[in-house]
Amino acid sequence: MKIKRSTITLWKKILKITVITALVFGVFYIYFRTNLFTIYTYEIVGAEAPAKIEIQNKLQEISKQSIYKIIPTNKILSYRGLKIKTIIKERLPDTSEISISPRSFHTLKITITPYSPLFRINDKEAVTKDGYVYQPLMPLNDLPMLVAASSTIKIENIDGLPANKLIIGEATSTELLFNAIANIIPKINTVLFNVTNVNVLPYGDIIISDESKESSVKLSFISNLDKEWSNVISAIDTEPLKGLLEKKKDKLEYIDVRFDNKVFYKFTNTVIPTIINASTTQNYENATTTHASTAVSAPTASQPSATTR
Known part of the structure; x- marks a missing residue:
């Protein structure tokens, strides 16, 4: 058929x-x-015991739950990513990023990246160079104290979780400001004094000082901080400031580079600050005050002179 x-x-x-x-x-x-796709192991990278063990135990507990009483959460393709991140952030509030990825049919790999603190803003909270505020697990005593005028806290959403961000002016300028200060602080530590205080004033002025606040470097974020620091280096390599720092660095009150190419500095018991024009050159034989092309004028205790380079 x-x-x-x-x-x-x-x-x-x-x-x-x-x-x-x-x-x-x-x-x-x-x-x-x-059980072919059942998660038996939560491999956590970036956390130490006992926090690591506590997180693993908590994740084993929530893996017994189901989504809408139907979808299991202990399977490699239906784990609760946001819930896992929330548990980790609650236990480790200094966590910046959490990466979750299946490593095998039975193992879920979780990589935890902590924040890197730049300043402390009080005894319990620190701020990163990106402006994120958090509570670190490490001691804060070695971090410089940040005081920022007219600052606000903005809540941002990162991977579904809230994060507090310190805003000074515009958000983009805050990140630029903190990154610029982060680059300068190690240089000040090496050349002048150990930085323990950073004060960001209105209109962009920045005062970076030591623990006693008796020595400071005054900068302006409105200008180029790298250029301002270059002016500082140029000034401290010029007499008479070079010799004064060698003899009595601990008596330095401030170096001020907020005004174009001029560098102001003052030592304790000096009445009038000395001025160096950082855009000029030196002539050590003619120690007189001139403009734009010569240098130097040695200060006296009663009336320091203006110096041009």
Whole structure:
């Protein structure tokens, strides 16, 4: 008996649908009813005991729950990523980033990256060079204290979790400001004094000082901080400031580079600050005050002179 072509086509379609249905139900059965994709191990990188053990135990607890009472959360393709991040942030509030990825059918790898603190803003909170405020687990005593006028806290959403960000003026300028200060602080530590205080004043003035606040460097964020620091280096390599720093660095009150290429500095018991024009050159033989092309004028205790370079 000859079978019609239409009948053959129909049976092919039925067979195809049956196979696809069987495969779908097979996959669902294997995933939901067997242990082939069950998570047994949470591999945590970036956390130390006991926090690591506590997080792993907590994750094992929530893995017993289901989403909408149907979808298991202990499977490699249906774990609760946001819930995992929330648990980690609650236990480790100094966490910056959390990366979650399946490592095998039974292992979920979780990589934790902590914040890197730049300043402390009080006894409990620190701020990163990106402006994020958090509570570190490490001691804060070695961090410079930041005081910022007219600052606000903005709540941002990062990977579904809230994060507090310190804003000084515009958000973009805050990050630029902190990064610029972060680059200058090690240089001041090396050349002048150990930085323990950073005061950001209105209109962009920055006062970086030591623990006693008796020695400071005054900068302006409105200008280029790298250029201002270059002026500082140029000034401290010029007499008489070079000799004064060698003899009585601990008596330095301030170096001020907020005004174009001029560098002001003052030592204790000096009545009038000395001025160096950082854009000029030196002539050590003619120790007189001139403008734009010569240098130096040695200060006296009663009336320091202006120096141009």
